[in-house]
Amino acid sequence: xxxQLKKIMLSNILIRLGIAGIFLYEAIRSLLIPPYSxxxxxxxxxxxxxxxxxxxxxAGLFVGMVIALQFYDTLVRFGSISLLxxxxxxxxTRELGPVLTALMVIGRTGSAMCxxxxxxxxxxxxxxxxxxxxxxxxYLISPRILAGILCVxxxxxxxxxxxxxxxxxVGVILFDVSAGSFFQNMNDAVLNRDLCMGLTKSIxxxxxxxxxxxERGFNLHLDKSGAYxxxxxxxxxxxxxxxxxxxxxxxxYLLSALIL
Amino acid sequence: xxxxxxxNVLEVSELNxxxxxxxxxxxxxxxVSRNEIMVxxxxxxxxxxxxxxxxxxxxxxKEGIIKLLNKEVAKxxxxxxxxxxxxxxxxxxxxxxxxxxxxxxxxELPLHENTDLDENTIKIMSRIKLxxxxxxxTESLMPAELSGGMLKRAGLARAVIMDPELLFxxxxxxxxDPITSAHLDNLILQxxxxxNMSIIVVTHELESAFKIADRITILDKGEIILxxxxxxxxxxxxxxxxxxxxRRAISNxxxxxxxxxxxxxx
Numbered sequence: 001x002x003x004q005l006k007k008i009m010l011s012n013i014l015i016r017l018g019i020a021g022i023f024l025y026e027a028i029r030s031l032l033i034p035p036y037s038x039x040x041x042x043x044x045x046x047x048x049x050x051x052x053x054x055x056x057x058x059a060g061l062f063v064g065m066v067i068a069l070q071f072y073d074t075l076v077r078f079g080s081i082s083l084l085x086x087x088x089x090x091x092x093t094r095e096l097g098p099v100l101t102a103l104m105v106i107g108r109t110g111s112a113m114c115x116x117x118x119x120x121x122x123x124x125x126x127x128x129x130x131x132x133x134x135x136x137x138x139y140l141i142s143p144r145i146l147a148g149i150l151c152v153x154x155x156x157x158x159x160x161x162x163x164x165x166x167x168x169x170v171g172v173i174l175f176d177v178s179a180g181s182f183f184q185n186m187n188d189a190v191l192n193r194d195l196c197m198g199l200t201k202s203i204x205x206x207x208x209x210x211x212x213x214x215e216r217g218f219n220l221h222l223d224k225s226g227a228y229x230x231x232x233x234x235x236x237x238x239x240x241x242x243x244x245x246x247x248x249x250x251x252x253y254l255l256s257a258l259i260l
Numbered sequence: 261x262x263x264x265x266x267x268n269v270l271e272v273s274e275l276n277x278x279x280x281x282x283x284x285x286x287x288x289x290x291x292v293s294r295n296e297i298m299v300x301x302x303x304x305x306x307x308x309x310x311x312x313x314x315x316x317x318x319x320x321x322k323e324g325i326i327k328l329l330n331k332e333v334a335k336x337x338x339x340x341x342x343x344x345x346x347x348x349x350x351x352x353x354x355x356x357x358x359x360x361x362x363x364x365x366x367x368e369l370p371l372h373e374n375t376d377l378d379e380n381t382i383k384i385m386s387r388i389k390l391x392x393x394x395x396x397x398t399e400s401l402m403p404a405e406l407s408g409g410m411l412k413r414a415g416l417a418r419a420v421i422m423d424p425e426l427l428f429x430x431x432x433x434x435x436x437d438p439i440t441s442a443h444l445d446n447l448i449l450q451x452x453x454x455x456n457m458s459i460i461v462v463t464h465e466l467e468s469a470f471k472i473a474d475r476i477t478i479l480d481k482g483e484i485i486l487x488x489x490x491x492x493x494x495x496x497x498x499x500x501x502x503x504x505x506x507r508r509a510i511s512n513x514x515x516x517x518x519x520x521x522x523x524x525x526x
Contacts, residue, residue: 120358127318128356131428132370132418133346135338139373 019222023137023215027145030138040143048109048144048210049151053158059104060097060159064166067091072175081175085182086189088167093190093198097160099252102205104159105152106244110213113144114240117217118233126218141218145210152206153199160198197259204251209244216240267294268327269426269458270315275324277314284310285482288324294425297452297459299469302479303504308462311479312430315460316350317341329425346374349424353431355415357403363390364399367418374422389417393447409440416444420451427451429461433468445471466505478504 071087117140120126129136164186171177216236221228223236268291275288285307292298302308313319315326321334331344357366367386371377377385390396393413403411412432419427429448433441445468451457463469469476470490477487480500486493493501 116360123354124352124356125358127313127316128350128352128415128418130318130342131316131345131348131350132373132422133342133344134370134373135342 019219020211020215023141023218024211026137027141027211027214030135031142031146033138037139037143040139041146044143044147045151047112048105048147049154052105052108052151052155055104055108056101056155056159057162059100060162061166063096063100063159064088064092064163064168065170067096067163068167068170072171072177081171081177082181083185084167084171084177085184085186088164088171089186089190090194092160092163092167093194094256095252097156097163098198098201098205099248101152101156101159101202102209102248103245105148105155105206106209106213106241106248110209110244111237111241113210114213114217115233115237117214118220118236119217121217121220122229122233136218141210141214144214145207148206148210149203150206152209153202156198156202193259197256200259201252201255204255205248208247208251212244212247213240216243268292269294269296269329270298270460271325271327272311272315273325275311275314275321275326277310277319277322277324283482285314288484290477290484290487292426292458292460294458295452295456296474297448297461297472298475298477299461299463299473300477300479301464301466301469301504303464306479307482308464308479309430310482312428312460312462316348316428317345346370346422347424348426348428349419349422350428351412351416351419351430351432353412353434355403355411357411357414357418359403361403362399363395363401363403363406363414366403366414367399367421370418370422385421386417389421390414392420392450393417394443409436409444412436412444413447416447420455420457423455425458427457427459429459429463431463431465432461433463433465441465441468442471444468448472466507 068084068088071084071091072081075081075083075087117126120140126136126140129139168179168182172179172182216239217233220232220236223232270290270292272288272290275285276283277285288311290298300308300311310319314321315328315333317326317328317333317336326333328344329347331340333341333344336344357363358369361369364383364386367389368382371382371385375382386399387396390398393416395410395413395417398406398410398414403414406414416429416432432444432448436444448459448461449472452459459472461469461472473490475487475489476493478485478493478501485498485500486496488496494505496502
């Protein structure tokens with residue numbers, strides 16, 4: 001009985017992964033085949049990127065400040081406050097920048113995408129697109145995926161730069177660390193490899209967030225585990241946020257292990 | 261009645277569908293000629309909307325054949341199916357307009373996505389269709405600002421914007437007041453007569469069905485019980501059709517003991 005239950009659970013997971021895989025294949029296929037719609041892409045860049053800048057700036061500033069505060073408190077015990085700049089730079093570039101930006105984008109954009117597409121599914125709007133001869137993958141998903149891949153790295157860069165200034169404010173202005181040593185040490189410690197790691201992570205995270213969020217909304221009708229209407233939209237939105245967040249943290253470890 | 265062309269725009273043969281283990285449609289055979297208005301009727305849960313979804317290729321056919329505009333739907337590739345769908349129009353029950361776009365943008369969408377027409381031509385075509393639906397001046401409104409009847413007519417304007425050969429309506433009169441409903445019926449007849457469209461209407465509104473139909477198909481529990489002209493339907497001796505035409509409730513004589521047993525059964 002237990003073995004049978006395990007088999008059913010495993011087959012359900014495999015089916016869901018298969019459906020998600022086909023969904024991504026269709027979206028990427030539509031992305032590569034003309035015609036391309038620049039208007040749809042710009043609309044999504046505005047939503048995923050431009051409208052997320054403020055929240056990313058605020059988050060980056062406070063994260064940079066708190067990192068500087070924590071590192072200052074630790075480094076001062078060892079008399080190595082000159083290393084503050086490199087500690088802030090490395091932690092933001094390699095880990096905190098990509099991961100926290102991704103988590104902010106999940107909360108602001110991923111959840112909204114999932115709910116919007118889920119509502120379109122229950123209101124027959126996706127069926128209407130199909131009946132008009134418009135491929136919903138090309139019209140709805142591909143521009144979002146491309147916008148995610150383009151915008152999340154840029155948002156990550158903004159997060160890192162603002163975070164460094166937050167660290168500068170706490171370290172140099174509040175605790176009198178030398179500005180020259182702060183930036184010189186950061187310049188020496190942060191290598192191109194670290195920037196590439198941050199960039200690679202943010203590109204992968206951008207793809208994962210949009211893929212998971214859109215797939216959950218788009219395939220709402222295939223999910224037989226609960227209600228279909230408004231309750232269904234609320235359930236899959238929560239699911240999308242939880243699955244995206246866990247996937248980001250897991251893939252962060254995986255990418256770090258692969259690149260280091 | 262308009263004289264019909266004998267060419268079929270839709271042919272359904274031996275269609276059987278299931279939802280899990282539950283059979284939804286059984287041995288469906290149906291054909292619709294060019295320039296004909298076919299009304300598919302039946303009470304709620306009889307399988308009308310499911311049949312429509314299979315005809316439109318929104319569900320995968322497991323058993324049976326559906327030929328839409330002489331193309332077998334199940335054998336078409338994804339791109340071929342999209343190409344075929346550009347020749348049909350579908351007006352959904354809720355209108356299915358995109359909430360983030362204005363009414364005008366909604367109606368222009370198929371032309372923007374499927375044609376190379378310039379912006380001015382698209383705007384003119386959209387205004388013509390809006391006027392036909394008596395919705396002039398609503399271009400810049402959002403769907404949330406329209407009433408139920410206006411939403412349906414806007415959905416219909418979008419469905420006919422590409423001048424389709426075959427038009428599908430899902431419950432056009434449901435939830436509408438008698439005047440709006442009558443207006444929609446006239447509009448359906450006008451579309452058939454002026455634009456030579458073949459029209460398939462899924463409904464359970466008797467009055468509307470008898471006003472617009474050339475032929476009526478009656479579904480009951482997933483089976484076609486009769487296909488014929490309005491006269492044939494009216495003359496039918498089938499008790500299920502008589503019940504429907506006379507709006508009689510289906511009465512199940514209740515046995516108290518049996519009812520109690522059913523309720524207390526573990």
